[in-house]
Amino acid sequence: MLNLPTLSSNGVTLEPLNLSHAKDLVAACKDGELWLITTTSVPEPDMVVNYINNAHTTHDRCAFAVIDEVTGRAIGSTSYHDILPLPKRLEIGYTWYAKSYWRTHVNTVCKLMMLTYAFETLEYLTVGWRTDDANYRSQQAIERLGVKKDGTIRGNRVCRDGVISGTTMYSLTATEWPNIKETLQEKLTSAH
Structure with missing residues (x-):
């Protein structure tokens, strides 16, 4: 679907998962x-x-391993998924890191590397995220990015434990991207 590159910044490398x-x-x-x-989805x-x-x-998912450059070890994974080439929309998800x-x-x-690649290299118009309606930690992490909450699809998924849950959806458009990019860059600068 997409020919994934290896991306690297600030001590983190994203390389095609294998x-x-x-x-x-x-x-x-563990x-x-x-x-x-x-x-x-861990x-x-x-x-x-x-x-x-x-x-x-x-067929519509391209996965990365997240590598800590200090240790050289994979510490998690993230993906582009639900890739729609015609409307130029994809989602970022299946994201998890060691605790x-x-x-x-x-x-x-x-997120900064993936969004930069999606908007500036692939020239996609919309990037979305989805998370379980009960996964408040993920919702907070997505909301810290500064993206828009689109709403909740109720009763559309079954969790591992058999509970029926909903999906909370978020998105970011290419026109909104420059402001979000600046915010993410500022967060990284203040973190160091």
Whole structure:
């Protein structure tokens, strides 16, 4: 679907996800037992290889491994998905990081790289996000980016624990991007 490059900034590298990242991602999802969070897509440790293979066989998804440049290890994953070439819209999601990287600069850096590539290289017009209606931590992280909340689709998904939930949708347009880019760059500058 998309020919993914390797992107690098501020000590974080995004490289196309492949099976060589499996061992690191097993350790990353164990950091905080992330698979126990029923509102996320984090795989169980013994399902990481299937997770990677599934990312490759989903026709409208292009996945990255998130690499900590200090350790050289994969610490999570993120993807472009629901890629619609004609209206030039895609979403960023399937994003997760080892718990020890939560509330660090990593998410801001990843979003800045992915949004810059989507808007400035691919020339897409809209980037969206979705999260489980009950996943308040993810909603707060998305809202910290400064994007617009589009609304909630009620009762459209089943969580791992069988609970039926909704999806909260967000989006950012190419015309809004320059202001958001400036905000993200300021956040990174103030974090260092």
